[in-house]
Amino acid sequence: MKLIIGFFGLLYDLVIGDCWQIAAETAAILLAGIGLLRIGAIPVADFSVALGAAIMLAAALVIYLEGRISHARKTLRAAGDSDRHA
Amino acid sequence: MNADAIGLMSTVFLASGVEFVEAFTIVLAMGVARGWRTALTGTVVALLVLGLLTLTLGVTLKNYVNASLLQFIIGTLLLVFGLQWLRKAVLRSAGLKSMHDEEQIFAEELALAEAAGHRQRWGIDGFGFVVSFKGVLLEGLEVVFIVITFGLGAAHRGMPDAMWNASMGALVAAAAVVVAGVLVRKPLAMVPENLMKYVVGLLLSTFGVFWVVEGIGFFSPAGSSLEWPGELSSLGAILIGWVVISRILIIALRRFDRKLTHSLQGFEAEAS
Numbered sequence: 001m002k003l004i005i006g007f008f009g010l011l012y013d014l015v016i017g018d019c020w021q022i023a024a025e026t027a028a029i030l031l032a033g034i035g036l037l038r039i040g041a042i043p044v045a046d047f048s049v050a051l052g053a054a055i056m057l058a059a060a061l062v063i064y065l066e067g068r069i070s071h072a073r074k075t076l077r078a079a080g081d082s083d084r085h086a
Numbered sequence: 087m088n089a090d091a092i093g094l095m096s097t098v099f100l101a102s103g104v105e106f107v108e109a110f111t112i113v114l115a116m117g118v119a120r121g122w123r124t125a126l127t128g129t130v131v132a133l134l135v136l137g138l139l140t141l142t143l144g145v146t147l148k149n150y151v152n153a154s155l156l157q158f159i160i161g162t163l164l165l166v167f168g169l170q171w172l173r174k175a176v177l178r179s180a181g182l183k184s185m186h187d188e189e190q191i192f193a194e195e196l197a198l199a200e201a202a203g204h205r206q207r208w209g210i211d212g213f214g215f216v217v218s219f220k221g222v223l224l225e226g227l228e229v230v231f232i233v234i235t236f237g238l239g240a241a242h243r244g245m246p247d248a249m250w251n252a253s254m255g256a257l258v259a260a261a262a263v264v265v266a267g268v269l270v271r272k273p274l275a276m277v278p279e280n281l282m283k284y285v286v287g288l289l290l291s292t293f294g295v296f297w298v299v300e301g302i303g304f305f306s307p308a309g310s311s312l313e314w315p316g317e318l319s320s321l322g323a324i325l326i327g328w329v330v331i332s333r334i335l336i337i338a339l340r341r342f343d344r345k346l347t348h349s350l351q352g353f354e355a356e357a358s
Contacts, residue, residue: 013224015163015166016166017170018170019170019173022166022169022170022173023166026162026165026166026169030162030298030302033302034302034305037302037303037305037306038305038306038307040307044306044312047312048299048300048312048313048314048315049314049315051299051302052295052296052299052314052324053327055165055295055298055299056295056324056327056328056331059169059172059291059331060331060334060335063169063172063173063176063335064335064338064339066173067173067176067177067180067182067335067339067342068339068342070182071177071182071339071342071343071346072346075346075347075350076350
């Protein structure tokens with residue numbers, strides 16, 4: 001049991017790491033892409049560029065928002081700690 | 087050896103070199119704190135597991151998985167790895183995350199190893215073995231994915247001996263790290279890891295987008311890979327796209343950090 005938990009822990013560290021939002025965003029965009037491709041919503045000739053651009057923009061948005069939120073949390077926590085010490 | 091093969095080997099060398107430097111730091115700390123026999127046993131066992139995994143995964147993927155589906159799987163993995171590296175590089179360049187420092191990591195690993203209890207079995211220290219094994223396995227798994235991904239990708243494009251060239255890139259990187267480590271006998275802090283991680287993050291994300299978009303064609307009614315306009319030359323456009331995006335992100339996050347610090351200073355001044 002310990003070995004199985006350890007294996008999945010290792011797999012989680014490897015694929016998801018310390019930012020699950022990136023894995024979730026990638027999965028969401030790819031699932032949406034598969035859906036759009038199957039129903040033929042976008043002409044196949046334009047699909048590759050559209051999907052590539054969507055992946056890049058969504059990743060940029062996630063990195064920006066996640067960076068902002070985690071940094072703001074850390075900074076505010078540090079400010080709170082220094083207030084308590086003072 | 088042609089330019090394609092040299093390009094493939096250099097990419098794999100760069101990407102796997104960063105991983106080997108990290109694994110080396112962990113093994114060095116365990117060797118110093120818990121004994122070299124333990125650290126090297128953990129390393130050798132991890133390398134055996136990795137070898138077995140590479141052989142099994144490589145043969146299975148190459149022979150039994152549809153080529154488009156393979157592109158999709160490999161592209162997804164590359165994209166997720168690449169974006170994680172790119173995110174860290176962006177946060178570090180924007181000053182929101184501390185720089186990767188092998189000497190500091192070495193000191194932390196050493197302190198942990200010295201504080202942990204001793205439990206020996208067959209003359210091997212349990213803690214040192216597990217940490218060395220896990221460190222080499224985790225970093226090595228990333229190397230395996232990099233070798234398989236770039237090797238199969240190049241083979242798919244018709245490069246002869248692509249897997250061999252990719253494996254050689256990783257082996258040369260491993261040898262370079264071990265030789266450098268033995269010579270300096272301390273963590274390889276002089277390796278510009280942060281810059282290397284940024285470059286590798288850009289490369290992995292570029293190839294990731296390229297392959298995942300081609301491979302998603304497996305799910306189309308035709309069931310075959312999609313094509314990029316301009317085929318391979320679109321790789322350059324994707325790479326430029328990532329460079330531009332990452333630079334914009336760094337500038338925007340730096341600006342945010344300055345604003346936040348300024349607001350906090352304002353609050354503190356008002357409170358006092």
